[in-house]
Amino acid sequence: MKLSAMIGFLAALPSALALWPIPRTLTQGTSNTQAALVTINVQGNSSPVVTSAISRYQKLINGESFVAPADYKRGIVKTAGSLSCLTVTIKSADETLGLHTDESYTLDVPVNGTATLKAQSPYGVVRGLETFSQLVTGNGYSKAILNTPIHIEDSPVYPHRGLSFDTSRNFYSVNSILRILDAMAYNKMNTFHWHVVDAHSWPIESKSIPGLHQKGAYSSSMTYYYADVKRIIQYAKERGIRVIPEFDVPGHTYIVGQTKPEIMSCTNKLPNWDHFAAEPPSGQLNIAKPESIEFTNTIISEYTKLFPDNVFHLGGDEVNRNCWTEDPDVQKYLAAHPGEDVESLLVNFYTKVHDYLETTGKTAYTWEETLFHSKYVPNNSTILQVWIDQASVQKAVAQGYRVVSSSYDAYYLDCGHGAWLPNWDGNSWCDPFKTWMHVYNYDVAANITDPAQKKLILGTEVALWSEQSDEHVIDGRLWPRASAMAETAWSGKMDASGHVRTTGEVASRLHEQRYRMVGRGINAEPMQPLWCARNPGACNLP
């Protein structure tokens, strides 16, 4: 096929197909339906999440004037009928959020009359309303839904579609986090993995050890107080998003030493921080001291109560052995305890804190190093977050662990901004920049064929480490690249016919999603000149 012919075809793509992420199954007609005054009603069972979602999407739809860039010449379409009402029904009002939450929904939009949205759970309604809102397009001074009647049956391929987000290296206001949650919902993402603390700051209030935030937050105004955290969790819940906090131990903990210097090793070693840590400032909990375990368990005890999700992340990444082998206290301990070594101390640390976490009823979530770079063997309910390479995903599922992949080579959205050590004019370790095409092309299930092992893949998380980001630039860093992951995690890599979707095919839909997000107040970055967005295919590589 000649490209010019293909462009004609692409430009004629019906807007009902331009949903992001694309539904699992969709059939559509050839009529258009007026949608200026659609009232959303619930029939039967309801729930606070449903009520909140309806109120939110009612506003969004009422204000919608969005027209996709590829449709810029469309003009006003004739409508064959008009939609007065969208009726929502749920089977269960259970609002529990977790890996087993049912997000499926069925949406019917007739040419005329009443649309219906049916879901098993309140969260299926949240997803279905997002789909419905994406169907509504500006039509002159009115609104329309194109290509009716429409029938959609939809549900996610993976139950875990997340963003791993670092609020320690630089601070993000509560409002900027709420905006991120909005955008996640626009992309049907459902997990906010909050990497809340790290070496640089401890921005979350601690009631059990108040010094942590009093001395560790960048300032009192750069602190997430309990009320802020609860607000974020509630806001996320209303959008079907779980909030999984991470308290990373024993590495990445320099800031703890501002309050508890007595449980630290290798605090802020200079100039040779690189001998002790992946980045400055160095500092790890001293695993030879039982007080480090007590400290961690205090943290677990406090924050497992604050965060309702049944998964709790314990970090465990980038632990540096030199930090301990060169620590005089650790050396003294080991001299007095023949038969022990740094590895056995680390196993003891992980055992104690993971065992304690288990007593709280929570499931442990942990970076892959906890298993692969230590002698500790987490119990099989533990979820591993892989970031190093695809081989780690394969190894983890082969050993029976449930896995989420944040492969740095595909999903580290902070990468490609070059090094950030001011006296070094070099690249970043994780260059180059991960384009949306690169994000989209990653397949978390690559090289895994055993169906039992495949089942252990829970999903994926893009990650944003904040060395070079803060709330002033975050929208463009995340969007629309996180959207690319969101579609592969919701819709999968293949369409119903088994065809693996290509970036060339989906670009036009992603443009539409990018401009839709901008219309909704998210400062997503443009993928191309607007001319290319308006002329699908014309800016493809031959």
Add this chain to the structure above:
Amino acid sequence: MKLSAMIGFLAALPSALALWPIPRTLTQGTSNTQAALVTINVQGNSSPVVTSAISRYQKLINGESFVAPADYKRGIVKTAGSLSCLTVTIKSADETLGLHTDESYTLDVPVNGTATLKAQSPYGVVRGLETFSQLVTGNGYSKAILNTPIHIEDSPVYPHRGLSFDTSRNFYSVNSILRILDAMAYNKMNTFHWHVVDAHSWPIESKSIPGLHQKGAYSSSMTYYYADVKRIIQYAKERGIRVIPEFDVPGHTYIVGQTKPEIMSCTNKLPNWDHFAAEPPSGQLNIAKPESIEFTNTIISEYTKLFPDNVFHLGGDEVNRNCWTEDPDVQKYLAAHPGEDVESLLVNFYTKVHDYLETTGKTAYTWEETLFHSKYVPNNSTILQVWIDQASVQKAVAQGYRVVSSSYDAYYLDCGHGAWLPNWDGNSWCDPFKTWMHVYNYDVAANITDPAQKKLILGTEVALWSEQSDEHVIDGRLWPRASAMAETAWSGKMDASGHVRTTGEVASRLHEQRYRMVGRGINAEPMQPLWCARNPGACNLP
């Protein structure tokens, strides 16, 4: 010296030194001066630019509460005196902006009493007030200037310190351009090279050929009407910034074909656009047609009147020969004119349009290819904009041309975002990302030793091509990396003692400038974790 000792030293750096760009000479004392109610007065001569600058900086200083990140523990300083007044004097009220504009100023801030700012021209006042505003820091509920008395004598090393800015590939609202001009003034940049049109859109109103914007702008709301352009020029002037427009010919002109298809070659060739252009859509003025020259001269005639600057950019980059050699019209013309070829046609085109430009009294500014990749020899008043490599700078000055460098390898701030052709998961041709350190380390005068040749270097321009940028992400794309160029162009590479400044040394000042810009509403990107900004040197590579 141990780094920990050095950190102590760096942290104690007096704030008067933390100016960006750093003044040529500065002496300071050990007192601090209260600066809560400073009135700025002009003594003797004044001018509208001076009046506007005083009003602007009076507001800025009145609202200032900024404290540098490295000073976060400073607390309230004791003041030994108080400043009531800043008195401004100028020698000449001449407001002509150009390469010979005198931007020098002398600033004296005593411990007590009245500060003085003396300048040759209104634009020296603009620069001096920026410096003065950077001296004012929040001090509890009041304001202070630290390390008084201060004496500054300052002037730029290069007269051309610019930003080359593309508003064709994606559109930028007038407000977003004004914000860029604000930020340029905060960094003492003085040239807005407005790459206003390109292949993708023609966003500027044309009164002589209205079809150009009517058919070529992305929409009527994405058009710079005359009133908008005049507003931008005036706003820039008040900040001592020249606006040099570029109308790029004969390449990068696809959009002209929407109005004048009869003067185009190789319009939007698909799928093999890459055979005809550096990026899609392809299209160049047909140089075999005298109407192309007429068209260009009409454009020159119109816009040399709209833009008052005495320099006018004619583009000339990335001309593609295949576009013409494979054009049937060009082939027909050449068959009928033995002895001519594409090269002679191009020389004829450049001769005619450059000669015409000369009749308007303007100086031609042109991309290096006009000289180096064609047989045309521009006259010696022409300014060449080099972008390919340092060898081009050397060649150009060796041939007696005045030069501005926008070396892509140092100054293309759009690079490093990966490819943008949706069906290709690759890097961009100009990867990697240009870090601020990389920008800072570039030396436009490298390998040029002859003083006469050095004099031909007018300065530098960072460039922002907008394939992957628009107003939603622009602040972070430009700042603080453009600030890095701004200092090297204003202050030069070396301090008064001949020491070449290093990025490790200047990082703390640039952090301060970045946070100052954020405080002033510019969403500049963070260079590092705030912890690093607060602890100068602690995040350096050992």
